[in-house]
Amino acid sequence: PAAVAAARRAVIAVAMVTGDYPATAIAIARQAGLDCDAGAFTGAEIAATPSDLLAEKIRNLRVFARVTPTSKLALVEAFKADGQIVAMTGDGVNDGPALAAAHIGIAMGRRGSDVAREAAHIVLLDDSFASIVAGVALGRRIFANLRRALTYVTAIHIPIAGVALTPILMGLPPLLLPAHVVLMELIIDPTCALVFESQPNDPDAMFKPPRRRDEPLFGSRQLWLGFLQGFVVFLAVMSVYVIDNGFGAPGAQARGLAFATLVVSNLVLALSDALPRGVSLFSRDNLAFWLIAGAAASVLAASLYVPLISELLRFEPPTWPKLVLALMLAVIAGSWFEVWRRLLFPAPARLRENAIA
Helix, strand or coil: CHHHHHHHHCCCCCCEECCCCHHHHHHHHHHHCCCCCCCCEEHHHHHHCCHHHHHHHCCCCCEEECCCHHHHHHHHHHHHHCCCCCEEEECCHHHHHHHHHCCEEEEECCCCCHHHHHHCCEEECCCCHHHHHHHHHHHHHHHHHHHHHHHHHHHHHHHHHHHHHHHHHCCCCCCCCHHHHHHHHHHHHHHHHHHCCCCCCCCCHHHCCCCCCCCCCCCHHHHHHHHHHHHHHHHHHHHHHHHHHHCCCCHHHHHHHHHHHHHHHHHHHHHHHHCCCCCCCCCHHHHHHHHHHHHHHHHHHHHHHCHHHHHHHCCCCCCHHHHHHHHHHHHHHHHHHHHHHHHHCCCCHHHHHHHHC
């Protein structure tokens, strides 16, 4: 019953298709939490209904009894004709045609026949309906984390490309040298591989309807969001570099200050993009981020204040007041979207409770 209720909250309709008698099917469906108000639709009624009318006839039915292999296949085709994405479960030889015809055929791994397992797209190792619902939740988590990671990758490469080119066009000393780009990539790559992958599901992921079939993984909305986030970081880094150069600071000192701004804004941006709505900043799922952030902060401090490394990277240590101001600007540039999103679209109390639980 809990899995059926979770599927219903996720706007996933669950129907029972069984060879049992209608009274037995309705009794079991009622115990499982299925909607039995419309009664049971039998295999004989399915066979008697013209195929062009079957989709409309079964649209609101959730219990099908005394069905034959032909009836199961007809149900799958009717639901597909009605525009539904159909997942069909089964374990017997007679389920093979329906499993193969469904968008997602799900066979039972323990008691399922070889025919059913070969015809299906997915095989359940534990034969549990709850595992199907858990699989949907995992799929939504993977999709969301991939989308966030792609947005972040787009965002962080905007300032890297911008600050590599803009100072030269403005007649200023180059800001990014090849070694600096390598250092940035050493931060970006583990962030994408570890931080985004480790994020939990959105607390409201299983309270939303499925996305449209034609919705892309990375569309124009994510592209423009990444561009906007990256452009804000670019403006912050260039402002630090141009202003420090304008105040007569050595080029190497301005470069170090701007690079520190770029690194910190990159880390803050990663956390901002990765963190699901309603999840705590200090959740244990963010352990990978804090480890990467600690390592990056240590390397950055050594790059600025250890003479051998700073000379190699052509940095000069900035004064502490300048560094503090630059880092404050970096935090603002990297986190503005997350702050705006949480202020305007706070997680409902129900979702916050689920996140805490």
